Amino acid sequence: MTPEQNTFTPEVAAAMHAELPAVAERTVAAIVVEVPSYTEAFRGDMGRAIENAVRLALGGFLELATATGGADASRPIAPALEGAYALGRGEARAGRPMDALLGAYRVGARVAWRHMSATAVGAGMAVESLARFAELVFAYIDQLSAASVAGHSEQLATSGLVRRRHLERLAGLVLTGGPAYDLVAAAERADWTPPRTLTAVLLPEPWARGALAVLDARTLQAGEDLPGAEPSTERSVLLVPDAEGFGRAALLRALSGRSAVVGPPRPWQEARSSYSRALRAVQLGLAPEGDAAVDTEVRLADLVLRADGEALADLRSQVLAPLDGLGPGPREKLVETLRSWLLHHGRREKVASELFVHPQTVRYRMGQLRELFGNRLDDPQCVLELTLALGAREP
The missing domain is CATH 3.30.70 (Alpha-Beta Plaits)
Incomplete structure (x- = not known):
């Protein structure tokens, strides 16, 4: 808009600035009614902060709209934009989604437009200029909404990253066996x-x-x-x-x-x-x-x-020494028969079933083993050592 097209005459601008506190108050009141989730938020310090943000946004718009040389709705002034960004971050910190704040912007734009347009017309703005005025209002609200969304997203990303780091630190402390006090404190920091x-x-x-x-x-x-x-x-x-x-x-x-x-x-x-x-x-x-x-x-x-692989290997070598004179094939058959015999407590049918051989084969092999081991197969200590040595197959 050129200076000649600027419909915000000094009289219109002065009237709108004078109405700014009342418009801000009505805007806040409408938001409280139409966006119920803000009822509690508008109490106390948070409520005052939001009212100030509304005044800042409205004042920023008037400054932009009445600037010499006209208004460029795509470039809202920095303080209002920063305020909107801060509001978005505040919503994220409070654990609220953006729905409520964006709803508040829509309500605020409608209420502000209604009262400010009436004031502007009453101060001499031509009715045909209202369309341009409406365009400026809602384009400005879009910019503020985008700034708040950016602030909300940034806060979520930051807080999410911080929490992930706290959770990783907690996990590390658990794995290293940290003191109970430190573990509880770390869990609280991580909100876990x-x-x-x-x-x-x-x-x-x-x-x-x-x-x-x-x-x-x-x-x-x-x-x-x-x-x-x-x-x-x-x-x-x-x-x-x-x-x-x-x-x-x-x-x-x-x-x-x-x-x-x-x-x-x-x-x-x-x-x-x-x-x-x-x-x-x-x-x-x-x-x-x-x-x-x-x-x-x-x-x-x-x-x-397998806790001590070297000790287990030594035990195997020691208790199976009577088999050292056998070739690899016969030795392997006797070792697997002895293992099964120990684990099945000498029940020949069970051993035969596990090894897929005839029970007489089991009897024959056990005869060989008794010849090699002698009465050691009846010694509880030897049986214990053989069971430990053969209880787990070699890795």
């Missing part, structure tokens, strides 16, 4: 409600995001530096809340096909031991059966027997 138990899950990094999507929303994910893990290990650690009993069965189903290793449930402040168990299973090479996750609760014997 502690569960009864946490269960550690180790799985390849590419599977972590998909797993998180189907697990409890309170599940923690550790950062990149995992205590005790090899630096090159590309694994994620998840700490899943309350996954015991039926919850554990559901957890194992959810992790099917993800190459996961699942530790035992532990009180949440003691979840480091769950992580240690799962990590130990990985380090010992416990492999899943098919797509099923490795459940350390049903692999305890393997974990115990």
Whole structure:
């Protein structure tokens, strides 16, 4: 608009400025009635802040609209724009979506337009100029709305990032076994409600995001530096809340096909031991059966027997020394027969069924073993050592 086309004469501008407080008050009153979610927000300091923001926005518009040389609705003045941006951030901090604020803008634009246009006409603005005036009002509101949306989005992004960092720090503190006081304080900073138990899950990094999507929303994910893990290990650690009993069965189903290793449930402040168990299973090479996750609760014997691989190898060598003179083939058959005989407590039919041989074959092989071991197969200590040595198959 050129200076000649500027319909905001000094008289119109003065009249509108004089009405500004009353228009701001009516605008706020209409917002309280038509946007119920703001009823509480308009009380106290927040209410005064919003009223000031309304006055700032209206004053900014008048300054823009009555500027020499006309008004450019695409360039609202900085203070009003900053105020709208701050309002959007405030809504995000209060945990409210943008719907209420955008609704307030619409109500405010309508009420302000109604009263300001009446004032402008009463002060001498030509009726044919009202369309241009309306265009300026609603374009200005669009700009303020966009600024508030930007502020809201920025606050959500910032607060979300901060919370994710707090959650990662909490997970790291749990995994390193931090003091109870520090754990509780970290949980409060992360706005995280502690569960009864946490269960550690180790799985390849590419599977972590998909797993998180189907697990409890309170599940923690550790950062990149995992205590005790090899630096090159590309694994994620998840700490899943309350996954015991039926919850554990559901957890194992959810992790099917993800190459996961699942530790035992532990009180949440003691979840480091769950992580240690799962990590130990990985380090010992416990492999899943098919797509099923490795459940350390049903692999305890393997974990115990493989805890010291060198000691187990020495035990095998020591207790199986009577077989050293045999060739590889005969030795392997007698070892598997002895293992089955120990695990089935000497029940020949069970041994035969497991080995897919005739019971007489089992009897023959046990005869050979008794010749080689002598009365040691009747010695409880020897039987214990043989059971430990042969209870878990060689990795």
